[in-house]
Structure formats: structure tokens, C-alpha cells
Amino acid sequence: MRSIQLQVRPGTAAFSKGQERVLKILQSAQDLMISGGYHNLTLRKVASGAGISVGNLNYYYSNKQDLLRDLLDTVIAAYIAEFDNVRQDAGVSLEDQFVAIVRFIIEDLGTQETTNFFPELWALANHDEHAAERMDALYTKARLVLNELVASLNPDLSEQSREQVALFISASMEGLTPFVGYQKPWANDRDAISNIAALSFLNLVRSVNDEAIQSGTLTPQP
Amino acid sequence: MRSIQLQVRPGTAAFSKGQERVLKILQSAQDLMISGGYHNLTLRKVASGAGISVGNLNYYYSNKQDLLRDLLDTVIAAYIAEFDNVRQDAGVSLEDQFVAIVRFIIEDLGTQETTNFFPELWALANHDEHAAERMDALYTKARLVLNELVASLNPDLSEQSREQVALFISASMEGLTPFVGYQKPWANDRDAISNIAALSFLNLVRSVNDEAIQSGTLTPQP
DNA sequence: TCAAATATAGGACTCTGGTCCTATTTTGTT
DNA sequence: AACAAAATAGGACCAGAGTCCTATATTTGA
Numbered sequence: 001m002r003s004i005q006l007q008v009r010p011g012t013a014a015f016s017k018g019q020e021r022v023l024k025i026l027q028s029a030q031d032l033m034i035s036g037g038y039h040n041l042t043l044r045k046v047a048s049g050a051g052i053s054v055g056n057l058n059y060y061y062s063n064k065q066d067l068l069r070d071l072l073d074t075v076i077a078a079y080i081a082e083f084d085n086v087r088q089d090a091g092v093s094l095e096d097q098f099v100a101i102v103r104f105i106i107e108d109l110g111t112q113e114t115t116n117f118f119p120e121l122w123a124l125a126n127h128d129e130h131a132a133e134r135m136d137a138l139y140t141k142a143r144l145v146l147n148e149l150v151a152s153l154n155p156d157l158s159e160q161s162r163e164q165v166a167l168f169i170s171a172s173m174e175g176l177t178p179f180v181g182y183q184k185p186w187a188n189d190r191d192a193i194s195n196i197a198a199l200s201f202l203n204l205v206r207s208v209n210d211e212a213i214q215s216g217t218l219t220p221q222p
Numbered sequence: 223m224r225s226i227q228l229q230v231r232p233g234t235a236a237f238s239k240g241q242e243r244v245l246k247i248l249q250s251a252q253d254l255m256i257s258g259g260y261h262n263l264t265l266r267k268v269a270s271g272a273g274i275s276v277g278n279l280n281y282y283y284s285n286k287q288d289l290l291r292d293l294l295d296t297v298i299a300a301y302i303a304e305f306d307n308v309r310q311d312a313g314v315s316l317e318d319q320f321v322a323i324v325r326f327i328i329e330d331l332g333t334q335e336t337t338n339f340f341p342e343l344w345a346l347a348n349h350d351e352h353a354a355e356r357m358d359a360l361y362t363k364a365r366l367v368l369n370e371l372v373a374s375l376n377p378d379l380s381e382q383s384r385e386q387v388a389l390f391i392s393a394s395m396e397g398l399t400p401f402v403g404y405q406k407p408w409a410n411d412r413d414a415i416s417n418i419a420a421l422s423f424l425n426l427v428r429s430v431n432d433e434a435i436q437s438g439t440l441t442p443q444p
Numbered sequence: 445t446c447a448a449a450t451a452t453a454g455g456a457c458t459c460t461g462g463t464c465c466t467a468t469t470t471t472g473t474t
Numbered sequence: 475a476a477c478a479a480a481a482t483a484g485g486a487c488c489a490g491a492g493t494c495c496t497a498t499a500t501t502t503g504a
Contacts, residue, residue: 021451021452035349036349037345037346037348037349038261038345039260039261039349040349042490042491042492043491043492043493044490044491044492052451052452052453053452053453053454054453054454054455054491054492054493055452055453055454055455055494055495055496056451056452056453058492058493058494059450059451059452060451062493062494063492063493064491064492064493115348116348119341119344119345119347119348120345120348122341122344122345122399122400123259123260123341123342123344123345124259125341125400126259126337126338126341126342127257127258127259127261127262135400136407139401160414161414164408164411164414164415164418165418167401167402167408167411167415168398168415168418168419168422170401171394171397171398171400171401171402171415172393172394172397172398173397174397174400175393175394175395175396175397175398175399176390176393176394176397177344177397178344178347178357178393178396179361179389179392179393180389180393185358186386186389189386189389191438192382192383192386192435192436193386193389193390193393194438195434195435195436195437195438196386196387196390196426196430196435197390198438199426199430199434199435200390200422200423200425200426200430201422203422203425203426203429204418204421204422204425207425208418208421208422212417212421213414213417213418213421214414214417215417216413216416216417216420243481243482264460264461264462265461265462265463266460266461266462274481274482274483275482275483275484276461276462276463276483276484276485277464277465277466277482277483277484277485278481278482278483280462280463280464281480281481281482282481284463284464285462285463286461286462286463
């Protein structure tokens with residue numbers, strides 16, 4: 001299974017030894033966050049998981065907030081990097097590309113790391129400004145490709161409407177996480193739900209117009 | 223603004239004094255959960271917020287886990303009670319009822335309590351069996367009314383497909399929380415997003431069929 | 445090879461938080 | 475009024491966690 005690849009941000013550790021350490025630390029922190037939530041993330045456990053002492057951990061991160069921020073930055077950067085690759089191996093037609101992305105995202109939220117990490121991020125973002133800011137950056141990036149495809153599939157849509165549609169589609173998929181995610185009650189229905197999502201979103205993008213969005217006029221059944 | 227009404231479950235406190243206390247305790251716990259997350263919920267703060275001593279709090283809840291569970295039970299019970307009222311003041315036609323419920327839920331997730339409480343619940347459910355179980359009960363209940371309406375609007379759908387469609391719709395709306403919720407980046411676009419959701423879900427329910435869901439055949443554009 | 449920078453362990457220190465105990469007051473019942 | 479049950483405060487206890495300090499070891503570049 002594909003796994004998020006963390007990368008040390010430049011300037012943290014000088015020697016290669018230090019680089020490895022930081023990576024180990026972040027990996028350990030991520031593991032703890034995924035397995036037990038932020039609640040379970042203590043500096044002693046992080047150090048232990050990284051195979052170093054608390055004192056040494058303190059050398060790299062002088063306080064817990066710094067570590068948390070670097071963890072969020074790093075994990076989110078890894079997800080952003082993934083999005084850059086999605087579009088390449090999509091299909092030829094716009095519809096195919098669109099559907100491929102939807103399927104990719106919904107498949108991804110079936111992994112343990114995504115299923116467990118993101119709810120923590122959403123909860124953190126409610127009380128931590130930095131988390132909120134990073135989260136916004138992540139989803140802004142995630143919507144970029146959706147935005148382009150919506151624009152191509154429905155050129156008449158205003159920029160505002162288009163961005164709202166992209167937001168709806170993105171948020172809608174995220175919402176599936178606690179339901180069809182790793183070991184969640186509907187995990188076995190993930191593929192069917194993915195079909196529903198692809199179908200529904202494609203229909204939406206094809207048929208929506210500014211009027212319906214901005215003033216709420218529902219098109220009557222023919 | 224409407225606010226979730228907590229109710230003491232029977233058998234907790236004997237005298238009326240005790241009943242009031244439990245209510246104050248739960249309210250204090252909920253306030254802390256909403257303002258600072260589970261991370262910020264300490265027994266001392268709960269006691270202080272309820273205007274009692276830690277010793278006294280310990281008399282009502284002998285450990286933190288008991289308090290957390292009762293809090294989840296109580297808050298979730300309050301949300302479930304709300305769902306029972308939704309359907310009454312909906313419109314006449316099935317479409318109207320359906321759209322009314324979608325709008326109600328999306329409006330509700332604009333409140334501070336819903337915006338902040340639910341991500342905590344989703345995160346807790348990843349690591350607490352009881353939280354997961356209560357969460358499941360809540361959403362099962364929330365889907366009941368959606369299920370009925372989907373069945374009426376699209377009678378040809380199999381039970382399996384119908385439940386998957388209801389799940390998709392419900393989860394999709396929940397996913398909007400971290401984006402259009404209270405003081406979130408897209409809070410001002412909540413109404414437009416609500417329009418998109420209503421439109422999109424109605425289209426989905428009207429046009430979907432078993433074949434498309436179970437085998438992923440997308441209906442080509444005419 | 446040697447010095448400076450870097451990395452590391454171990455422990456101490458303090459604060460917080462969950463839990464528990466006991467003595468006292470309040471409440472409801474007979 | 476008297477008694478038992480319920481409610482309450484205060485404090486003690488202990489484990490855990492974040493932070494900090496210092497002495498040593500290791501690595502790198504000159």
C-alpha cells in the first residue's frame with residue numbers, strides 16, 4: 001500500500017545524522033497521532049518511538065507546539081505532493097480525468113493514515129490557528145485541479161459558482177472519511193459509494209448553472 | 223439561536239439537587255469540549271465551570287471516562303431528539319421535505335456547537351469504541367428519514383442502493399462542517415453551498431439506479 | 445589531528461491532572 | 475425531630491508530561 005512520504009524541511013538539522021533523526025521523530029509523531037490521536041501524542045512516546053531520549057528530542061524541538069506544527073506542515077506537504085501526481089495518470093477525456101480524481105481521493109481515505117489523521121486535523125483546526133491555516137492551504141491546493149476540470153466541463157459557470165461547486169465536491173468527499181474510511185462501518189461499501197459520488201458529481205458539474213446556485217432555484221423535473 | 227438541550231439520563235442522581243448538578247456538569251463539559259476540544263477538557267475545569275469542587279464532581283462521575291461517555295450520550299441524544307422534529311415542519315411534497323431536511327442540516331452545521339463538537343466526535347471515534355458506537359447510532363438515526371424519502375422518490379432502487387445513497391448524502395453534508403461551519407473560511411458561502419447540495423442530491427436521488435451504483439456504469443451525456 | 449559545531453543521554457524540576465479519602469453539611473423521609 | 479441517604483469541600487497522593495540543564499560523545503571541516 002502507498003504510504004505518505006515525509007520529507008524533512010530544510011534548515012532543521014545540519015548533519016545527515018540530524019536529518020535522519022528529524023525524519024524518525026516526525027514519523028514517530030505521525031504514527032502516534034494515527035494510532036491514538038493527538039491526545040496520545042506525548043514527547044516521551046515520540047522520543048521512544050524515534051529511538052532517542054527526551055533530552056535529545058528537546059534538542060530538535062524545544063517545545064511541543066513546534067513539533068506539532070512541523071508534523072502538520074510535513075504531513076500536509078506530503079499530501080500536497082501527492083495531488084501533483086494525480087492528474088498525470090488520469091484518463092484522456094475531461095470526464096475520465098474528473099472521475100479518476102474522485103475515485104483516487106475516495107480510495108485514499110480508505111487508508112488508515114488518512115482515516116485517522118484528518119479528523120484530528122479538523123479538530124485541531126478548530127482551536128489552533130496554525131492548524132487551520134495549513135488545513136486551508138491543503139484544501140485550496142486539492143481544489144485546484146477540481147476547479148480546472150469544472151471550468152472545462154461547464155465553461156458558462158462564473159468563477160464564484162465554480163469555486164463553490166469545487167468546494168462542495170471536495171468537502172463532500174472528505175465527509176465520507178468517518179463512514180467509509182479504514183475499518184469504518186461502511187468500509188465495504190466504499191466502491192459503491194465511490195460510484196455514487198462520481199455519478200453525482202459529474203451530473204452536478206454538467207447540469208448546474210449560476211442561477212440555481214446563487215438564488216436557489218431548483219430545476220423542476222421534466 | 224437554537225441550542226442543543228441536554229437532559230439528564232435517569233438513575234444518575236437521586237434528588238433534584240443532584241439532577242441539576244449533573245446537568246450543570248454536562249453543560250460545563252460540553253462548553254469546554256466546544257471551546258477547546260477534548261484536549262482542553264479536564265475534570266478541574268469541568269468542576270469549576272459547573273460551580274462545584276473536584277471532589278464533588280468525583281461523586282457524580284468516579285472517573286473521566288464515565289463523564290465523557292455520559293457527555294457523548296447526552297449530546298447525541300439531544301441531536302437525535304432534534305431529528306424527530308425536523309420532518310414535521312417540512313413541506314408537503316416529497317421533494318420539498320427532502321430539500322427542507324438538507325437545508326436544515328447544513329444550516330445547523332453553521333452553529334458553533336455543531337462545528338466544533340462533531341470533529342471532536344469523529345476523532346474520538348477513531349480511538350474510543352464507545353464513541354464509535356454512539357456516533358454510529360446517531361448517524362443511523364439521521365439517515366432514517368433520508369432513507370424513507372429516497373425510497374419514495376425512487377421506488378425502483380434496491381434497499382442496498384438506497385441505503386448507500388442515503389449514506390452518501392448524509393456523509394457529504396457532514397463533510398461540509400470544517401469548511402462552511404461556524405467562522406470557517408467558506409461560512410459566507412453556506413447558502414450557496416446549501417443550494418448546490420439540495421440541487422445535487424435531488425438530481426442524484428431522481429436519476430440514480432442500481433446498475434450505476436453496483437457496477438459503476440456512468441450514464442453517458444445525451 | 446584538532447577544534448568547533450552538533451548530537452545525545454540522563455536526570456531534575458515543576459506543574460497539571462486523575463483519583464481517592466475523610467469529615468462535614470444538606471436533603472428527604474418517617 | 476431524628477435519622478439515613480445524598481451531596482459537598484478540601485486536601486492528599488501519585489503518575490505523567492513538558493521543559494530545562496549539564497556533562498559527554500560524536501561528527502564535520504579546516
